[in-house]
Amino acid sequence: MKRIRRWGPGLLLVSPSIVLIAVFVYGLIGWNIKVSLSDWRQAQPSSGYAGLRAYRDLFHDAVWSLDLRHILIFTVVFIVGTLFVGWTLAFLLDKGVKGEGFFRAIYLFPMAVSFIASGIVWRWLMNPAPGDRETGLNAVFDHAGLHFLVNQWYLGQNWGMAAMAMPAVWALSGYIMALFLAGFRGVPEELREAARMDGASEYRVYRHVVFPHLRPVTLSALIILGHISIKVFDLIVAVGGKQLITQVPAVYMWIQIYDAQDYAKGAAIATLLLIGISVLIIPYLIFTVRSERNA
């Protein structure tokens, strides 16, 4: 009894949130799965059971395969690009430069802007219009004599999604820089100093002391970027709209609800997105909580 009096109030304080999360996260996920198994394929809700039909439809759907191809290209370019730029920025800032705060503020500022807003500029920068209507980056390339770089950007037939990843790299590189910078600075100075005392060159200090320390940070960065990438929605809507050539699963789900009013199929896409993310996130959560407990 005394024990309960000790911890009871804490549980009571959190309980409204527990109920909200239980209902609005877990309960609605269950409900969404139920919708995906239903025959609700028109504006009017319907709860007849249709089994895995929506999933089977997706499996044979050429648009869905195209979406998967798009999201795959986007994810690879986005993750590799962001890790590379973010890592480079952190590496350059690591040893301390004059005006570090100023540089950091510039590199991070894209995080404060919505993709809906920045997508507008990127649509202009990546405008593929030819000849005397040429603007944006193509115009820059042409003026600089780099004609071979002039391209179709996000409207390119096969690899347009690689260009679509550019605004995302631009937006998230500062974040990854911040993560890596914390990683670089987390390496105890004594370790670096000890290696230097042993006659290691600065290159070897990085290679053998600093970089191995960055593995956990790199893993976090990969998982964070991966889950952002699977969910990407705003950016695609802002730059490409509903065009098929830039469509990804999250946009397809939106189209299914608003234009086709096929709720079962929309819910099935949402469930597949959730599965994709869970595969990444659940092991990460378990790992993080466990290592926190051991700490």
Next chain:
Amino acid sequence: MSTVAQAPPLAAPVRKRRRRRTIGLKYVLLLILAVIILMPVYVLLVTSFKGVIETDAAHAWSLPHLWSVDAWRQAWTQLSPNMRNSFELVIPATLLSTMLGALNGFALSKWRFPGADLVFTFFLFGMFIPYQAVMIPLTQLLTNIHFPTGIPSLIFAHIVYGIPITALIFRNYYATIPDELMEAARMDRAGMFRTFWSVVLPISMPAFVVALIWQFTSIWNDFLFAVFIVTDPSQWPVTVALNNTTGSLVTPYNLQMAAALLASAPTLVVYILLGRYFMRGLMAGALKG
């Protein structure tokens, strides 16, 4: 970098010169990257102050010959009702979800109950889910229980789905407060609320700033919830209205850019004034304290 490693030992003056050169190179690289990252801002600003005639391809990258605020005036006329909606959304949603986060973070780290870590993990998963996976039933449920439509629905959604991140920010912060402080309060027979109110809350300012900025930015910038939940255009927050005006190809570039800047102005102002705390919120999002 690798050349330095392989080179034979150099005489001290040579090494010094070389180091100065690498430092110079470092600044050049940092500056180039800064210019690239700021390039979209240049385009936004320059284009937004052009008259409509100058938005053609021939003047694409140049400064305006005639500076004009027409586009800004027009953007303001079109978006000001939605800016107002966004403020009516973001102020209550940010304040309420931050307060809820403080209480949750406190109980999950300093007034713990058996299974507190499990509950926290159970919360955290909600931060990563694609919200599409709850969107269809969420809109259906809100309609079925006759929840006030439009902005109130959106406020509610942001409070609920903001529970994980705000709990995380405050829990991480409170973890740095020594437990002895709580024990001392318990010795004085202070109850939970009294302890929270007079011991914990007065030192919670840093976490409040981080959580407020984080929630303000993400709720202001949200598009996904708004586009699914708010069906009445007069209730749209600014992100949805912005996408709607600029999505059409007939909108001239100067208006598009001015509208984008206008819609981003509040979060940019917050970032410029309080950027330091913004970075801390980001780090919390990576689950690290």
